[in-house]
Amino acid sequence: MKRIDCMKVLAGVTKENDLVVTNLGNTPHEWMSVRPSKANLYGMNLGECTPVALGLALALPNRRVIALDGDGNLLLNLASLADTAYHKPSNLRIIVFDNQAYESPGGMPTATAHGVDLVQVAKGCGISKSFTASTIEDFSEKIKSVAEDGLCFLVAKVETGTIERTQYTSMDYKYNKYIFATYIEETEKKPVLRLRSRSPFTEK
Amino acid sequence: MKAEASEAIVRGLKSAGVDLVAILPDHGFDRVQKRIADDPAFTFVPVSNEGIGVGVCAGAFFGGKSPALMIPTSGLLVATWPLASLHNLWNIPLLLLIPYRGDVGDAQPVMRTYNFTTEPILRDLQIPYVTVSEVSKIEGAIKDAVTSSFAWQNAICILFTGETLR
Numbered sequence: 001m002k003r004i005d006c007m008k009v010l011a012g013v014t015k016e017n018d019l020v021v022t023n024l025g026n027t028p029h030e031w032m033s034v035r036p037s038k039a040n041l042y043g044m045n046l047g048e049c050t051p052v053a054l055g056l057a058l059a060l061p062n063r064r065v066i067a068l069d070g071d072g073n074l075l076l077n078l079a080s081l082a083d084t085a086y087h088k089p090s091n092l093r094i095i096v097f098d099n100q101a102y103e104s105p106g107g108m109p110t111a112t113a114h115g116v117d118l119v120q121v122a123k124g125c126g127i128s129k130s131f132t133a134s135t136i137e138d139f140s141e142k143i144k145s146v147a148e149d150g151l152c153f154l155v156a157k158v159e160t161g162t163i164e165r166t167q168y169t170s171m172d173y174k175y176n177k178y179i180f181a182t183y184i185e186e187t188e189k190k191p192v193l194r195l196r197s198r199s200p201f202t203e204k
Numbered sequence: 205m206k207a208e209a210s211e212a213i214v215r216g217l218k219s220a221g222v223d224l225v226a227i228l229p230d231h232g233f234d235r236v237q238k239r240i241a242d243d244p245a246f247t248f249v250p251v252s253n254e255g256i257g258v259g260v261c262a263g264a265f266f267g268g269k270s271p272a273l274m275i276p277t278s279g280l281l282v283a284t285w286p287l288a289s290l291h292n293l294w295n296i297p298l299l300l301l302i303p304y305r306g307d308v309g310d311a312q313p314v315m316r317t318y319n320f321t322t323e324p325i326l327r328d329l330q331i332p333y334v335t336v337s338e339v340s341k342i343e344g345a346i347k348d349a350v351t352s353s354f355a356w357q358n359a360i361c362i363l364f365t366g367e368t369l370r
Contacts, residue, residue: 021263041266044259044290045285045286045289045290046285046289047255047256047259047285047286048255048258048259048262048286048289048290050259051251051255051256051257051258051259051260051262051263051286052259052260052262052263052266052290053263054256054259054260054263055224055226055249055259055260055261055262055263055264055265055266055267055269055271056263056264056266056267057263057267058224058247058249058260058263058264058267059224059247059263059264059265059266059267059268059269060267060268063267077253077255077256077259079252079253079256080252080256080259082252083250083251083252083256083260086250087249173293173294174293174294174295177294177295177296180266181266184266184267184268185268188267188268190268191268192265192266192267192268193354193357194270194297194354195354195355195357196351196354196355199355200348200351
């Protein structure tokens with residue numbers, strides 16, 4: 001099963017205002033190609049995809065937040081599953097594309113290649129709606145949980161490999177920060193950046 | 205930390221508009237952390253390691269919250285990775301509150317190391333910081349830190365020491 005094919009299925013059930021947080025590496029490029037949107041927050045570095053999605057979900061309990069994490073990224077902060085289960089945000093969905101490898105830096109196997117079962121970890125933490133999908137048909141069926149209420153955790157067992165990137169595809173994450181923050185300001189009608197034009201040091 | 209210092213922190217957080225606090229338990233902050241946990245003005249987010257707390261605060265910022273992270277002095281070492289790869293790289297605001305264990309006057313031998321790590325790490329991460337040693341200065345320091353944090357789109361740290369910790 002290819003990650004890009006899973007993403008095409010996911011994009012089909014993703015609402016326009018769903019907020020999607022991705023990890024680094026190939027995932028943001030692939031997700032951008034199937035669902036380009038201001039509602040995407042790309043490029044969470046190792047260990048930070050699920051924590052950032054958790055914080056976003058807690059801050060906006062009425063918005064659905066989808067984390068597109070990876071096995072290597074999640075393993076660095078595996079305790080984020082415990083914290084997610086602790087707070088149980090019903091608007092958060094975590095999808096892990098598990099290719100059993102640190103693909104971007106060369107393909108060294110991750111612990112999931114040696115038997116670590118992330119779904120069992122999630123269940124052990126208390127995320128009862130935790131599933132594995134190994135075929136695209138299976139993924140298409142399990143992804144229906146995204147549409148239902150409640151926290152869920154889905155591990156998609158995918159092959160290594162990715163789509164061909166355009167040579168000059170830009171992925172400036174700080175630029176994306178401002179796009180995403182402005183989008184939240186517009187759609188939630190609340191300040192995010194809170195930039196100022198005057199300083200208390202000079203105000204009378 | 206005395207009750208008056210805890211109350212000053214809570215007043216400062218409220219007057220600065222902080223509405224989400226992620227924490228890892230710390231002896232220096234135990235009273236104020238319990239106080240915040242019981243206060244409905246705050247979304248209270250205990251986490252299992254400081255790196256997760258940094259990420260949660262970043263996500264909360266994007267969701268329109270004004271977040272603060274209260275962590276032990278030692279926890280700053282754990283938090284360095286996301287503070288560098290998220291907050292420094294992307295310029296994300298954050299109020300970082302740390303009891304300055306290991307400051308001169310601390311009699312715990314195990315805290316000595318943090319005298320050598322805390323301020324250099326903050327400087328290396330380009331996180332401006334102020335050291336507050338008087339209870340009367342707490343509220344204003346928090347308000348100033350949050351103001352600059354959003355204006356500069358940068359994390360700002362307050363180190364608590366002296367009478368604020370006693």
